[in-house]
Amino acid sequence: MKNFKLVKNKKFGFLQVSPTPSKEEITKFYAEEFYSGEYKNFNDSSLEVQTQDKEFFEGRWEDMYLNFKKILGKKIKEASVLDVGCGWGLALLYLKSKGLHCYGFDPAPEAVEYGNKKGLNLRHAGLDGIDVFNGKKFDIIMLNNVLEHLENPEKILLEVKDLLTDDGILSIDVPNEFNDFQVGGKEIHNLNEWWLCPPNHLNYFTVDSLINLLNGMGFKINHYESSFPLEMFLLFGDNYVGNPKLGSECHKKRVAFENNLRKIGKKDVLRNFYHALAKLNLGRQIIVYATKK
Numbered sequence: 001m002k003n004f005k006l007v008k009n010k011k012f013g014f015l016q017v018s019p020t021p022s023k024e025e026i027t028k029f030y031a032e033e034f035y036s037g038e039y040k041n042f043n044d045s046s047l048e049v050q051t052q053d054k055e056f057f058e059g060r061w062e063d064m065y066l067n068f069k070k071i072l073g074k075k076i077k078e079a080s081v082l083d084v085g086c087g088w089g090l091a092l093l094y095l096k097s098k099g100l101h102c103y104g105f106d107p108a109p110e111a112v113e114y115g116n117k118k119g120l121n122l123r124h125a126g127l128d129g130i131d132v133f134n135g136k137k138f139d140i141i142m143l144n145n146v147l148e149h150l151e152n153p154e155k156i157l158l159e160v161k162d163l164l165t166d167d168g169i170l171s172i173d174v175p176n177e178f179n180d181f182q183v184g185g186k187e188i189h190n191l192n193e194w195w196l197c198p199p200n201h202l203n204y205f206t207v208d209s210l211i212n213l214l215n216g217m218g219f220k221i222n223h224y225e226s227s228f229p230l231e232m233f234l235l236f237g238d239n240y241v242g243n244p245k246l247g248s249e250c251h252k253k254r255v256a257f258e259n260n261l262r263k264i265g266k267k268d269v270l271r272n273f274y275h276a277l278a279k280l281n282l283g284r285q286i287i288v289y290a291t292k293k
Contacts, residue, residue, distance in 0.1 A: 004198055012216050014209035015177075017198045020151050025199060047088045047114070056255045059262050060227075061094040063271060064171065067289050068140055071169050071222050076100075079139040082163070084130050084156075085146040089115030089122055096120070100140075105132045130159045137165050144173040147210075148201045157217040161292055169289055170219060176226060176286045177204040185234025185241075194241050207281045210288060219290035225274040226283025228254045 006015040050057050069076045079100050083092050086104030088111045096102045096119075105125040106112050115122040125132045127150060130141070141160050147153050160170050176182075177195050186193065196204075205213075211221055233240060233250045240247035261270045277283040 006196070006204065009209075009213075012209055012213040014153075014206070014213060015204040017202045020202060021199045047090075047111075050088065050090050053255050055259055057090065058094060059258055059267070061091050063267075064091070064142075064287075065095060065098055067171070067223055068169055071289060071291065072139065072167070075139065075167070080136075081140040081142065082130070082133070082138040083142045083144070085127060085144070085149075086115065086120075086122060087111050089118060089120045091142070091144065092120050092122075093118055103133055103136070103138070105130075127156075130156060131163060135163075137163055137168070139165050139168045140171065141168065142171045142173075144171070145175075147172055148174050148203045148205065151202060153203055153213065154217060157214070157219075161218060164292060167291060169222070169291055170214075171287065171289050172210065172214070173285055173287045174203075174205045174210060175201070176206060176281065176283055178206060179229075179231070179281050179283070181229050181231035181235060181282055185231045185239075189234060189239045189241070191239075191241055205286060207278055207286050210286055214288065214290050218293050220293045222289045222291055223275075224278050224286065224288040225271065226278040226287065227274060227285040228257065229277060229282050230254060230284040 004017050007018045009016055072079055077099060081095055081100050081102055083104035086092055086106050089104055092102040092104050103121045105123040107126045109124050112122045112124045123132050127146065141164055150156055164170065207224065214221060230250065238246060238250055240250050258270060261267065274283060278286065
């Protein structure tokens with residue numbers, strides 16, 4: 001999309017692309033391009049990226065599991081989880097290893113086929129609705145790198161409320177756009193706003209606007225954190241934008257940072273660090289855990 005603008009959502013303050021692509025355009029994009037075209041490495045959706053950095057991603061999924069366990073308590077043992085836009089299902093495979101009953105769906109048929117071959121219960125479906133398991137309710141619903149892609153985030157959150165058990169958990173992971181490190185890196189290197197990428201991303205969130213949205217839709221925030229502030233490398237002088245080789249080197253340093261802290265038993269320090277960053281609206285991603293009010 002070349003001719004578009006960003007408008008602020010009047011209710012909650014997050015930014016949205018205008019005009020919005022049609023549902024058909026969005027579904028077609030994810031079915032045909034997201035995993036096989038130029039976007040396959042976007043948001044770490046590539047199977048190659050996730051398997052190559054298995055230790056790094058399993059550390060992230062362990063953090064998710066521990067947050068679920070803290071909120072659900074003993075109910076975690078029999079918990080059911082729905083992963084919306086589950087991709088290759090690797091997060092679900094990790095949660096299945098912890099005893100959770102795992103379900104998911106995705107618009108990319110090759111990703112669904114891969115997950116089902118691994119023993120998951122996945123279905124092929126678009127992102128215009130989440131009730132693809134015939135009204136089944138879930139203890140956990142995950143929207144990891146999903147909300148930024150949707151034509152109508154509010155509609156999906158209403159559906160989440162209907163499909164969550166009374167004390168169920170919604171987890172959301174979205175890019176943290178227009179944060180100070182990102183804007184600072186843009187200014188230092190005289191870059192354009194490279195993170196604007198419709199029809200891939202239609203919504204752009206900050207910590208505050210995401211929390212405003214969830215509160216306004218009837219959710220209570222239990223915990224929130226961010227992820228490694230990748231744009232910090234721009235402020236170090238490493239302009240990785242449009243430079244895949246340098247971008248890969250920066251990614252490897254991020255992976256080493258997390259893996260090394262976990263290896264020396266400092267994963268709680270890492271989690272506290274990311275929670276503190278989120279309070280400053282810093283970090284590449286925002287991760288929020290919420291329950292119904």
